[in-house]
Amino acid sequence: MDERLLRSLIPDTLRILIRRGADFASAEDAVQEALLLALHRWPKDPPRDAKGWLISTAWHRFLDAARSEQARRRREELVLAEPPPGPASGKDDSLQLYLLCAHPVLTQSSAVALTLRAVGGLTTAQIAEAYMVPESTMAQRISRAKRKLAEAHFTEPGDLSTVLRVLYLIFNEGYSGEVDLVAEAIRLARELTKLSDHPEVHGLLALMLLTEARRPARTAEDGRLISLAEQDRSLWSTTRIAEGVNILQRALAQDSLGEFQAQAAIAALHADAQAPEETDWEQILQWYDELVSQTESPIAKLNRAVALGHAHDPASGLAALAQLDASLPRHTAASAYLHELNGDFATASRLYSLAAQKASNLPERHHLIRQAARLSGTDANGPWPGSGE
Amino acid sequence: MAKYLLLKHYRGAPDPVNSTPMDQWTPDEVTTHIQYMNEFADRLKETGEFVDGQALAPEGEWVRYDGPGSPPVTDGPFPETKDLIAGWMVIDVENRQRAVELAGELSAAPGAGGRPIHEWLELRPFLSQAPETAE
Numbered sequence: 163m164d165e166r167l168l169r170s171l172i173p174d175t176l177r178i179l180i181r182r183g184a185d186f187a188s189a190e191d192a193v194q195e196a197l198l199l200a201l202h203r204w205p206k207d208p209p210r211d212a213k214g215w216l217i218s219t220a221w222h223r224f225l226d227a228a229r230s231e232q233a234r235r236r237r238e239e240l241v242l243a244e245p246p247p248g249p250a251s252g253k254d255d256s257l258q259l260y261l262l263c264a265h266p267v268l269t270q271s272s273a274v275a276l277t278l279r280a281v282g283g284l285t286t287a288q289i290a291e292a293y294m295v296p297e298s299t300m301a302q303r304i305s306r307a308k309r310k311l312a313e314a315h316f317t318e319p320g321d322l323s324t325v326l327r328v329l330y331l332i333f334n335e336g337y338s339g340e341v342d343l344v345a346e347a348i349r350l351a352r353e354l355t356k357l358s359d360h361p362e363v364h365g366l367l368a369l370m371l372l373t374e375a376r377r378p379a380r381t382a383e384d385g386r387l388i389s390l391a392e393q394d395r396s397l398w399s400t401t402r403i404a405e406g407v408n409i410l411q412r413a414l415a416q417d418s419l420g421e422f423q424a425q426a427a428i429a430a431l432h433a434d435a436q437a438p439e440e441t442d443w444e445q446i447l448q449w450y451d452e453l454v455s456q457t458e459s460p461i462a463k464l465n466r467a468v469a470l471g472h473a474h475d476p477a478s479g480l481a482a483l484a485q486l487d488a489s490l491p492r493h494t495a496a497s498a499y500l501h502e503l504n505g506d507f508a509t510a511s512r513l514y515s516l517a518a519q520k521a522s523n524l525p526e527r528h529h530l531i532r533q534a535a536r537l538s539g540t541d542a543n544g545p546w547p548g549s550g551e
Numbered sequence: 552m553a554k555y556l557l558l559k560h561y562r563g564a565p566d567p568v569n570s571t572p573m574d575q576w577t578p579d580e581v582t583t584h585i586q587y588m589n590e591f592a593d594r595l596k597e598t599g600e601f602v603d604g605q606a607l608a609p610e611g612e613w614v615r616y617d618g619p620g621s622p623p624v625t626d627g628p629f630p631e632t633k634d635l636i637a638g639w640m641v642i643d644v645e646n647r648q649r650a651v652e653l654a655g656e657l658s659a660a661p662g663a664g665g666r667p668i669h670e671w672l673e674l675r676p677f678l679s680q681a682p683e684t685a686e
Contacts, residue, residue, distance in 0.1 A: 384586055515574040519609050527606075532581050534574035 163204045166349075168212065172197060172283030173353075175216045177255045184224050186262065187308040190280050192224035198285060257357040260350075261320025264328040265311060272307035273328045274335075278343075279304055282350055288341045322358065326366050326422065329354070333370050344374060355409075364413035365423030371406035372429035375399040387529040391438040403433045421462075424453040443473035460490050468496050476504035494520055495530060502537065511537035554602065554643050555650040557657065558673035561609050563634030568669035569662045576663050587660045595642060595653070602641035609635060641677075650674055 172193060179189035196219040200212075209215035263277040275293075278284045284292075290300035333347035351367040379393035410426045427449045435441040450466035453459070463486055471479020479500045486493065498513035514534035521527035573581060595601035612627025629635060640657075644650050654672045662668035 384582065385589070386582065386585075511574070518574070522608070524606055528581065528585055531573055532578045535576050535578045535581050538575050 163201075163208065165201070168197070168200055168204070168216075169283030170349075170353075171213050171216055173256060173259055173281045174213070174252075175220050176280055177252065177259060178217055179220055179224055181255065182221065184221075184228075185312070187305075187312055188224055188227060189220075190308060192220045192227060194279065194286070195223045196220035197283060201285070253357055256353075258320070260325045260354060260357070261322070262311065264325040265314065265320050266324050267310055267314045268307050270328065270331060272303055272310070273324065274331055275300060275304050276307045277325075277328050277350070278332065278346065281353075282346055284341060284346070292335065292341045292343055322360060322363070325354070326362060330366060330370075330422075333373075344370075344377070348374060359416075361413040361416040361418050362420040362422050364409050365420060365426050368406045368410035368413060369422050369426035369429055371402045371409070372426055372433055375402035375406065375433060381525075385525065386532075387525050389529070390432065395436060398433065403430075406430065407433070419452065419456065421453060421456045421459075424449050424456055428453070441472070443469055447473040460486060461492075464490055464493060464496055468499065471500045471503055476500045480504065491520075491522065492517070498530075498533065502533075507537045552643050553646060553650070554641060554677035554679070555647075556673075556675040556677065557640040557642065557650075557654055558675065559637045559639070559670070560673065561635040561637040562631075564671040564673070567662075567671065569664070569666050570668075571663035573662070580661070580663060580665060583661050583665060588657075591657055591660070592640070595640075600642050600644050600649075600653070602643050604638070604640035606638035607636055609637070647676070650676075 175196070176189055176193045179192060180186060184192070193216075196216050199219060200216060204212075259281055260277070263280050264273045268276065275289055278289050278292075279286065286301045286304060287297050289304075290297040293300065329347050329351050332343050332350070335343045348367070348370050351363070351370055354363050355367050375398050376390075376393065378399065379395065379397035380388055382388055406426065407430050410423065410430055413423050414427070428446055431442050431446050431449070447466065447469045450462060450469050453462045454466055464483070467479050467482035467486065469479075470482050480497065483493070483497055483500065488494075494513055495517035498510045498517055501507075501513060502510035511534050514530050514537065518527050518530035518534060521530055573584075576584070592601060592604055610628055612625050612629070614623050614625050617624045642650060642653060644653065651674065654674050658670050658672050659667040660670070
């Protein structure tokens with residue numbers, strides 16, 4: 163059974179149930195039940211018409227649930243209470259689904275979960291596994307999110323920028339479990355580009371593809387992180403890079419810059435260098451300037467300081483870094499890196515060791531410890547305790 | 552079966568035998584150590600004895616309720632003298648003997664010079680649910 167094909171049918175099925183008058187929350191539950199049934203049955207007994215099967219199964223589930231609620235509410239009222247199906251096209255409906263699941267009234271973790279389930283077609287169990295929480299916790303998070311949406315009555319419309327942020331969050335969660343969230347985020351972003359011409363939607367997809375292109379080179383077989391400068395660039399996916407660059411160029415041609423396009427442009431410049439020393443740091447720096455002006459994000463400023471350290475000299479990078487709040491994530495790591503560029507290995511080693519203690523995830527911590535170890539001489543005496551994780 | 556919590560400390564545990572700080576190992580020694588830890592967890596997954604394991608960041612703070620309407624009081628960072636947990640692993644094993652055996656294996660993780668660290672690990676039995684039969 164092609165699980166990806168099945169998943170791709172989920173948002174359409176949901177859309178059709180809503181068009182038939184089902185409310186979003188009940189329709190979403192019914193579609194999830196149909197999905198679970200399909201995962202169970204299709205391997206042995208594949209339907210002739212997958213989509214037709216899903217729609218009719220989900221619709222019957224919805225009707226069953228609605229009937230069992232008759233004691234509290236008569237079904238007719240339930241259906242009448244919903245707005246009649248409007249003239250909106252399927253494309254608009256699909257976009258609405260994205261906007262709804264990433265609605266600004268939801269917390270980011272709820273929006274992520276709901277998007278993965280209602281648009282991504284993942285099961286609650288899969289989402290729970292990917293985010294390493296119990297399934298009951300994830301189920302509860304999703305049903306609370308749906309209740310919150312029902313209360314919001316959608317007086318305020320959804321916001322495309324929150325959709326993009328949610329997809330980017332999913333992308334950055336990576337791939338720890340059975341479900342590859344990177345691939346899932348790319349798939350959803352790709353679907354979204356079919357629904358919206360907004361250049362930032364295309365910028366986000368380009369950024370994802372250009373980042374994903376480097377994935378085979380980013381970790382060693384034992385899970386060790388490999389820094390950009392040390393990666394085997396022949397492992398980068400030229401197909402993904404070409405596609406990402408192509409999408410980015412079309413987005414930039416619309417002449418309406420945004421943060422995802424700027425980040426994608428930086429990724430594209432890195433991808434363009436056959437060797438680390440061929441990197442066009444001057445242009446990268448210009449894009450960071452652009453990114454900083456777009457977002458005022460302190461993280462962008464931090465990365466800009468590193469780019470400045472390459473484009474001009476490490477001392478300028480360190481000076482720019484000194485202007486920023488030292489409690490920023492990766493501030494110490496960036497400082498260690500620039501000190502190493504500057505040839506001050508003892509300071510770099512000490513700072514890498516300190517950065518390891520501040521790292522927010524294990525692969526990064528291990529990477530930073532290795533960097534400290536690599537540079538540690540006789541005078542390095544970092545405060546790291548005599549044990550690993 | 553009995554559940555045990557294996558606690559690893561940043562500080563507060565007695566000194567290990569091989570106490571060279573990790574950032575003074577060679578990068579290969581770091582890699583070997585991490586590999587050992589991963590393989591240990593993988594092995595327990597295969598034997599059906601692994602329940603959960605997480606690493607904790609060294610920074611943290613104390614928090615307590617400060618009465619109605621007030622935000623909770625926080626106090627931190629921890630003083631240098633504080634016993635500081637670095638991570639935990641929960642195992643579900645046949646008996647105490649097996650738990651001790653596994654903790655011993657984990658403590659043998661290689662450190663500087665590729666020699667075992669002999670790190671002290673804290674082993675704590677879970678208080679289990681009351682059995683149905685114990686009226």
